Amino acid sequence: MPINIPNGLPAKAILESEKIFALEEDVATKQDIRPLKIVILNLMPKKIETETQILRLISKSPLQVDIDFMMVKGHVSKNTSQDHLVKFYDTFDEIKKHNYDGLIITGAPVEHLPFEEVDYWEELCEIMEWSKKHVYSTIHICWGAQAGLYYHYGIQKKLMDHKVFGIFPQVLCDEYNFLTNGFDEIHLTPHSRHTAIDEEALAKVKGLEVLSKSKHTGSNIIATPDFHQIFILGHLEYGKETLAQEYFRDLKQGKPIQLPYNYFPEDDPNNEPVFSWRSHANLLYRNWLNYxxxxxxxxxxSL
Structure with a gap:
């Protein structure tokens, strides 16, 4: 089944080239079916790239899904045109009167800041509080996961000695969990971050389950038993070239950056990376939408 996207969204052409079925609003409204309603709070700078990555995963479900995009008004995007934001994005004030089956909160390049110093922190807190009553299930990604764990459970993040950067094997903790049903006992997940959550604080929180983890990255997928809150510390939504783009960008800017772990064949950046996490990324989002x-x-x- 298709995903339903706003008319004219740039991601549509890319999705169609990958044989992904996406209906624009004008066509979708003629189908007599109750689609899932998902809102994506996109905090990433390159919003079109992130839109495409997430829509690519959502589209693999056999369910029809209506998509809304939300932005924070407390931050001015420097990497996405205002025309795009005005045309395809709503503010929280416009969104909050609705209920949704699901919410996705993306990562953001603000991990170097204490949460309270992020210029849209208060607005994000308001959104996360609103989600408790207006959204059935929320997925938090990377920094969004750290922010969610801090807001909902008081779990602080901490700066690491070096960046966790690459494709890391994760151990499945519960093979019968609905969210990770069908996962191999070892699955791969991209990570790109300088901070980690306090694992000791996490272990003391009742009502949170670690579904996969790694000795390299710590907890990877965390969820409440009812999946009202899901926290993914990695970037399963990343495309094949995303880590390469980050690596070469930082090299060009003269920033300290190590070669991404387990990414380029033979650790040679001249070799094309292998897309080794795609099937588990598709499976996770398909399981989530199905649940x-x-x-x-x-x-x-009636939520």
């Missing part, structure tokens, strides 16, 4: 579809009421107003 949400089974559990949310037909009438979202």
């Amino acid at each position: 949400v579809y089974q559990m949310t009421p037909f009438d979202l107003e």
Whole structure:
């Protein structure tokens, strides 16, 4: 089944070239079906790239999904045109009157700052609080996961000695969990961050389950038993070339950056990277959408 996207969204051409079925609003409204309603809070600088990555994963479900995009008004994007934001994005004030089956909060390049010093922190807190009553299930990604764990459970992040950067094997903790159903016992996940959560504080929180983890990256996928809150510390949504683009960007800017772990064949950046995490990324989002579809009421107003 297709995903339903705003008319004219740039990602549509890319998705169509990959044989992904995406319906624009004008066509989707003619189908007599109750699609899932998902809102994406996109905090990443390159919003079109992130839109495409996440829509690519959501589209692999057999369910029809309506997509809304949300932006914070407390931050001015320098890497995405205002025309694009005005055309395809709503502010929280415009979104908050609605209910949703799912919310996705992306990462953001602000991990060097204490949470309270991020210029849109108060607005993000308001959104996360709103999600408790207006969204059935929320996925938090990377910095978004750290922010969610801090806001909801008081789990602080800490600066690491070196950047966790590359493709890391993760050990599956519960093979029968619905969210990771079908995962191999070892699966790969991209990571790109300078901070990590306090694992000791996490272990003391009742009601959070670690679904996969690694000795290199710590906890990777964390969730409440009812999946109302899901936290993914890595970037399963990343495309094949994303880490390469980050690596060469930092090299060009003269920033200290190590070769991404387990990414370039033979650790040679001249070699094309291998897309080794795609199947598990697709499976995770398919499982999530399937669970949400089974559990949310037909009438979202009764959430």
